[in-house]
Amino acid sequence: MTGRILHTSDWHLGRQIGRFRRDSEVDAVLNEINGIADDFHPDLIVHSGDLFDSPRPGLDDMRRAAQALRRLGETAPVVVVAGNHDTPTVLTFLAYMLNDMGTRDSEQARVRFATDARPDGLLVAEYPTRDGDLTLRIGALPYLHPNRFTYDFTDPAMMTAAYAHRMRAVQADVYRRLTQGRGARDVLVFAAHMFVEGATPSHSERKISLDAEYATAATDLPDVSYGALGHIHKPQPVDRAGFPARYAGSPLQMDFGERSDTKSVVLAEFGPDRRPRIELVPLTSGRPLVVLTGTLEEIEYQARRIGDAWVKAVVNVEAANPFLADTLATMLPRATIVDIEERRTGAVDRVLKRETSTAELPGIEDLLHDYLADRGTTGPALDRTMAAFAHLRAEPDPGDLAPCCEETLLTEAIAGQPLDAVDRSGLLTATNTTAVETAR
Numbered sequence: 001m002t003g004r005i006l007h008t009s010d011w012h013l014g015r016q017i018g019r020f021r022r023d024s025e026v027d028a029v030l031n032e033i034n035g036i037a038d039d040f041h042p043d044l045i046v047h048s049g050d051l052f053d054s055p056r057p058g059l060d061d062m063r064r065a066a067q068a069l070r071r072l073g074e075t076a077p078v079v080v081v082a083g084n085h086d087t088p089t090v091l092t093f094l095a096y097m098l099n100d101m102g103t104r105d106s107e108q109a110r111v112r113f114a115t116d117a118r119p120d121g122l123l124v125a126e127y128p129t130r131d132g133d134l135t136l137r138i139g140a141l142p143y144l145h146p147n148r149f150t151y152d153f154t155d156p157a158m159m160t161a162a163y164a165h166r167m168r169a170v171q172a173d174v175y176r177r178l179t180q181g182r183g184a185r186d187v188l189v190f191a192a193h194m195f196v197e198g199a200t201p202s203h204s205e206r207k208i209s210l211d212a213e214y215a216t217a218a219t220d221l222p223d224v225s226y227g228a229l230g231h232i233h234k235p236q237p238v239d240r241a242g243f244p245a246r247y248a249g250s251p252l253q254m255d256f257g258e259r260s261d262t263k264s265v266v267l268a269e270f271g272p273d274r275r276p277r278i279e280l281v282p283l284t285s286g287r288p289l290v291v292l293t294g295t296l297e298e299i300e301y302q303a304r305r306i307g308d309a310w311v312k313a314v315v316n317v318e319a320a321n322p323f324l325a326d327t328l329a330t331m332l333p334r335a336t337i338v339d340i341e342e343r344r345t346g347a348v349d350r351v352l353k354r355e356t357s358t359a360e361l362p363g364i365e366d367l368l369h370d371y372l373a374d375r376g377t378t379g380p381a382l383d384r385t386m387a388a389f390a391h392l393r394a395e396p397d398p399g400d401l402a403p404c405c406e407e408t409l410l411t412e413a414i415a416g417q418p419l420d421a422v423d424r425s426g427l428l429t430a431t432n433t434t435a436v437e438t439a440r
Contacts, residue, residue, distance in 0.1 A: 001131065001133040001134060001271055001272065002043075002129070002145050002269050002270060002271045002274075003043050003046050003129045003134045003136050003187045003269070003271070004040060004041065004042040004043050004129075004133070004207040004267070004268070004269050004270075004271045005042055005043065005046060005136070005189065005226060005228070005266075005267075005269075005270075006036070006037050006040055006044075006045045006046070006076070006266070006267055007045075007046045007226075007228045007246065007248045007265065007266035007267075007268060007269075008033055008045070008046070008048075008248050008251065008265045008266075009048040009049060009050070009154060009228075009229075009230035009231075009247070009248040009249065010048075010049065010050045010083070010230055010231070010248070010249065010250040010251075011026075011030075011047070011050065011052075011065075011250070011251060012050055012052065012053040012085065012111060012250060012252075012254060012303045013026065013050055013051060013052050013057060013061040013064055013065055014052055014053040014054050014057050014058060015053040015254060016246070016340060017254075017255065017277065017289075017310055017338055018338040020310075020336060020338065021063075022127070022287075023060070023064075023253065025285060025286050025287050026064065026144070026175045026250065027064070028285035028286075029251045029252055029263075029283055029285040029286055030064070030251075031284075031285070032283055032285045033068075033072075033251065033265055033283070034068065034071050034072060034075070034137040036265055036267075036281050037075045037076065038075055038393075040267050041075070041076075041130070041364075042075070042079055042127075042267070043076055043077075043127060043129040043130055043134075043136055044076055044078075044079065044127045044189070045072050045073075045075070045076050045077070045078045045079070046078075046079050046081075046138070046189070046228040047069075047078065047080040047081065047230075048081050048191050048192065048193055048228045048229055048230030048231075048248060049080075049081045049082060049083025049084070049086065049142070049143060049192075049193030049230035049231060050083030050084065050085045050086060050193065050230060050231070051065055051080060051083065051085075051091070052065065052085055052086055052090065053085055054085065055085065055086070055087045055090070056087075056090070057090060062090075062094065062099055063158055065094060066094060066097055066098060069094075069098060069111045070098055070110075070111070072111075073098070073110030073111045074110070077110055077111075077112070077127050078110060078111040078112070079112050079113075079114065079123070079125065079138055079140055079191060079289075080111065080112070080113045080114070080139070081113075081114045081140050081142050081143075081191050081193050081230060082113065082114060082115045082142035082143060082193065083142070083143050083193040083230055083231060084143040084145065084193065084231065084253070086115075086142075086143075086150060087177070088115035088116070091113040091117065092113070095109070095111070095112070095113050095170075097113075097347040098110075098111045102274045102399055104315040107372070108195070112125065114141070114142050115138030115142055115192070116142065116333065117142050117144045117170060118286055118336070119173055120179060122137070122139065122140070122141070122173070122174060123138075123139070123140040123179060124174075124177045125137070125141075126135070126138075126186075127136055127273055132245070133185060134185050134186070134187055134222050134270070134271075134272070135183065135185060135186045135187070135190050135285060136186075136187050136189055137178055137182070137186050137187065137189065138178075138189040138190075138191055138199040139174040139175070139177060139188075139189070139190055139222070139233050140188070140189070140192070141170065141171065141174055141176045141191070141192040141194070142190045142192075142193060143193040143194065143231070143276060143326055144167065144170065144194070146163050146214060153173065160274045161436075162213075162215055163213060163214050164215065164216060164220070167194070167216045168214060168216075168217070168220040168426065171190075171192075171216075171220055171221065171222055172222075174190065174222055175224075178222065178224065179192070183332065184272075184430055185272060187225045187226075187270045188222075188224035188225050189224055189225060189226050189227075189228060189302055190221065190222045190224045190226075190228070190245075191227075191228040191230075192227070192228075192229055192230070193229075193230040193231045194216050194229065194231055195210055195214060195215050195231055195232065196215065196217075196218050196221070196229065196238050196241075197215040197216065197218060198211070198218060198239075198240060198243075199232045199236065199238065199247060200232070200234055200236060201232055201233070201234065202232070202233040202234045202250075202254065202255075202257050202258045202261060203257045203369075204254040204258055205253040212284065215320055216297045218238055218239075218240035218241050218245075219240065219241075219242070221238070221241045221243075221245060223242065223243060224243060225243065225244070225270050225276060226243070226244050226245070226263055226268050226270065226276060227241060227243065227244065227245030227246070227400070228245075228248070228266075229245060229246060229247045229248075230247065230248065231247070231248065233250040233254055233258060233261070234247070234248050234249055234258070234261050234264070235247060235248060235249030235263065235264050235266075235280065236249070237263065238267070244268065244276045244278055246278065247265050248264070248266050249261065249263060249264065250263065251263050251265070251283050251286070252283075252286040253286060253289045253304075255289070256289050256291055256312050258289065259288065259289040259290065259291065262282055263282065263283040263286060264280040264281055264282050265280075265281050265283065265285055266278065266279075266280060267279040267280075267281060287308055287310075287336075287406075288309045288310070289307055289309065289310045289312075290306055290309045290310070290311050290312070290335075291311075291312045291313075291314065292311060292312070293313075293314040293316075294307070294312045294314075294315075294316060295315070295316045296315060296324075297325065299313060299315060299328070299331065300331050300352060302415035303332050303335075306332055306334075306335050307334045308334050309334075309335045309336075310335070310336055310338050311332055311335045311336065311337050312337075312339045312340075312341070313328050313339070313340045313413065314341045314343060315328075315340065315341070315343065316340055316343050316344075317342050317343070317344055318344070318416075319341070319344070320342065320344070324340060324342065325337070325340060328340065343411070365386065365389065365390070368386070369382070369386060372385060380416070
């Protein structure tokens with residue numbers, strides 16, 4: 001007599017790394033998650049937010065989300081919590097598509113979305129286990145931006161209180177609804193997209209949403225059998241909660257700050273007379289993210305161990321190397337080089353202080369000369385470029401030149417002055433006549 005939950009989170013469909021999309025590895029990891037679900041036979045699948053990376057996902061990512069969720073829904077009921085990157089409108093449309101264009105009762109839908117944090121809009125649902133001996137009762141709290149308290153909650157005290165205090169009241173309401181009419185064989189689950197104090201971010205999350213001012217106290221989490229949390233991309237437990245609560249984390253390493261993270265999904269199993277069993281199943285479909293640092297010789301040695309990976313190269317060089325990208329591509333034939341950073345030995349950036357006088361500033365010729373030299377333009381080519389630049393600077397400003405006769409004729413013709421008056425001035429030559437006729 002047990003209940004089983006599969007917990008995943010933060011797919012961030014549409015997320016790019018540099019200028020590169022990651023469609024093939026996203027498809028692979030979603031297939032991997034579905035395979036784990038098929039093997040585990042959960043009674044409920046929870047996605048704890050940030051299904052998409054953008055509030056306006058592209059059609060390919062909408063299709064990818066619909067296909068993955070539909071397939072998960074064939075294994076077990078699915079509850080998706082709206083994250084800070086998700087918008088209720090997009091998720092509502094996705095629900096409409098998954099529920100046969102709205103013809104299926106939303107309460108009987110295999111995939112349900114929690115998009116409303118207001119007391120009368122909270123998603124609180126019951127799911128019997130496969131054997132029918134237990135019931136999983138889930139309360140789902142979408143990401144609640146601090147500004148939403150102003151629009152979604154009418155209690156004036158809620159509008160003026162600190163964010164943590166307001167979140168404590170909202171979570172208490174979720175718990176009250178979860179325990180209302182609770183039976184002896186009910187297993188309580190709390191799913192939410194939020195930042196809990198003490199959690200270790202990967203710093204690929206939006207920084208403003210990780211501000212300490214917007215952190216929720218771990219001790220304020222509802223006392224349930226399992227807390228399925230989203231928002232932090234590094235998989236980790238929330239130890240101070242006093243019950244099993246975990247961030248499932250993102251299924252892929254989102255940027256180079258996550259390159260040491262082992263991605264996973266959470267499998268949780270509950271019973272009335274046993275401690276919860278929590279198992280992490282690693283996800284292996286994503287390409288690793290690697291940072292290579294050193295001289296070209298040192299990077300060449302490190303590159304021997306690098307296969308199919310995303311790579312950032314930080315190269316120590318004596319002088320600018322215009323062929324650096326080609327050299328690195330040859331060293332890393334199976335990798336995708338996302339970024340190259342050149343570090344010149346002994347190079348010192350000039351920092352201009354407020355008190356620096358204009359006489360101390362480098363001239364524009366010096367700045368251009370240094371810029372071109374840093375990027376590999378040297379010798380006669382540099383001399384010719386600087387000579388051409390000096391010639392251009394020596395040219396008088398066009399606004400300082402007296403207009404030529406053709407310009408005078410055109411200006412007067414446009415102004416409506418008779419052309420014979422211009423002829424009498426002695427300015428009209430055969431060439432001028434052609435110009436004026438053209439202007440006509």
